[in-house]
Amino acid sequence: MEQLNDLSDPQLIRKSIEAVLRLANTFKEQNGRVPVLMEVCGSHTMAFAKSGIKKRLKEHVRLIAGPGCPVCVTDQKSIDAMIKLTEGPKRIICTFGDMMRVPGSNFSLMEAKTEGKDIRVVYSPLDSIKIAEENPDQEVIFLGIGFETTIPILALTVHEAQKKELKNYSIWMTTKLVEPVLRVLLSSEDVNIDGFLLPGHVSVVMGKKNYEFLVEGFQMPGVITGFETIELLSGIYKILQLLIDKKVSIINDYKYVVKDEGNPVAQNLIKKYFDFHDEAWRGMSVISKSGLGFKREYAQFDAKRKFKVNVGEPRKTKCRCGEIIRGLITPEECVLFNKSCTPLRPIGPCMVSTEGTCAAYYQYMREV
Ligand code: SF4
Ligand code: SF4
Numbered sequence: 347m348e349q350l351n352d353l354s355d356p357q358l359i360r361k362s363i364e365a366v367l368r369l370a371n372t373f374k375e376q377n378g379r380v381p382v383l384m385e386v387c388g389s390h391t392m393a394f395a396k397s398g399i400k401k402r403l404k405e406h407v408r409l410i411a412g413p414g415c416p417v418c419v420t421d422q423k424s425i426d427a428m429i430k431l432t433e434g435p436k437r438i439i440c441t442f443g444d445m446m447r448v449p450g451s452n453f454s455l456m457e458a459k460t461e462g463k464d465i466r467v468v469y470s471p472l473d474s475i476k477i478a479e480e481n482p483d484q485e486v487i488f489l490g491i492g493f494e495t496t497i498p499i500l501a502l503t504v505h506e507a508q509k510k511e512l513k514n515y516s517i518w519m520t521t522k523l524v525e526p527v528l529r530v531l532l533s534s535e536d537v538n539i540d541g542f543l544l545p546g547h548v549s550v551v552m553g554k555k556n557y558e559f560l561v562e563g564f565q566m567p568g569v570i571t572g573f574e575t576i577e578l579l580s581g582i583y584k585i586l587q588l589l590i591d592k593k594v595s596i597i598n599d600y601k602y603v604v605k606d607e608g609n610p611v612a613q614n615l616i617k618k619y620f621d622f623h624d625e626a627w628r629g630m631s632v633i634s635k636s637g638l639g640f641k642r643e644y645a646q647f648d649a650k651r652k653f654k655v656n657v658g659e660p661r662k663t664k665c666r667c668g669e670i671i672r673g674l675i676t677p678e679e680c681v682l683f684n685k686s687c688t689p690l691r692p693i694g695p696c697m698v699s700t701e702g703t704c705a706a707y708y709q710y711m712r713e714v
Contacts, residue, residue, distance in 0.1 A: 362579040369586035370406040387545030388415030388701025395706035410673035417699035422660035425450040440474035451661035498612035516649035526636035542568035553608025629668015665694035
């Protein structure tokens, strides 16, 4: 493919699609089937759907969505616990907008808010520090969801809270890490993937080296790619080329942003405040050391230590988000898709989140 000068040049995009289709045909001739690629990142899923690439390549390259949306991977019991957390006295709960509409067993945070709970949407965890300063007689709790991309900002927020000696501030950590979940996916029998399109933003923090385990442990190729249409096509092209040449490696196709070593400043900030914790993933139960929680010495900022919350087993629903985030089904295979589950009345997180697979299919790939 040609040098990427103008990322939105339609002629270049057309040529790139043709180049991808040529390689996809070669793969099919070699293997008797279409290649299956997983885009780990929720933003990639949305970009693939929005650009029309998913639809255009549908018969030639199977692009399946993975567990890369922080809202979608949060399990239902965690959502129930977050909603229960709002019930305590003198509490202000701060969260990202997407979390507000995710249904728990009985309620969403939005519904809890309409019932009078003080729940506020913030754009950055740092905004919640200001809220804590302005409300010294209230406990301010930030719901800390996110991947490696968001965790450095959470660490920075704790740093600020510590500097300001805030006694009424804590974070409910439910963060997730990409490597452990990819290991679990690749070890399970029902997941068949030829290669990964790897998340650009996570890689900025963790670096290309973070993915060496794919090659060493699983003989699995991957390409780190950006979010523009031409970058997405370039990512697919390069991974198909690797598969056809039977080469297993990780290509950094987002070099102007991602370094081999990642961002050491962000990594050190993470290490200072957090260590590995077990985390429950939607549809996958608990994965050992798949998230980060507070180190013991920062326990005063750990909302999970500060506030005891007990919830029972979540109510079972027909929502299949657990299978969606493992790439086992597409949204159309869920009987609720576009019927009882729509972005206006979502039943699962994959329809709520701006990075959710069901929301992407609903907006850009629905057959009407
Ligand atoms: S870059 Fe990372 S945090 Fe952003 S959507 Fe992708 S996986 Fe999620
Ligand atoms: S369509 Fe709705 S109910 Fe079905 S998997 Fe997606 S979010 Fe869950």
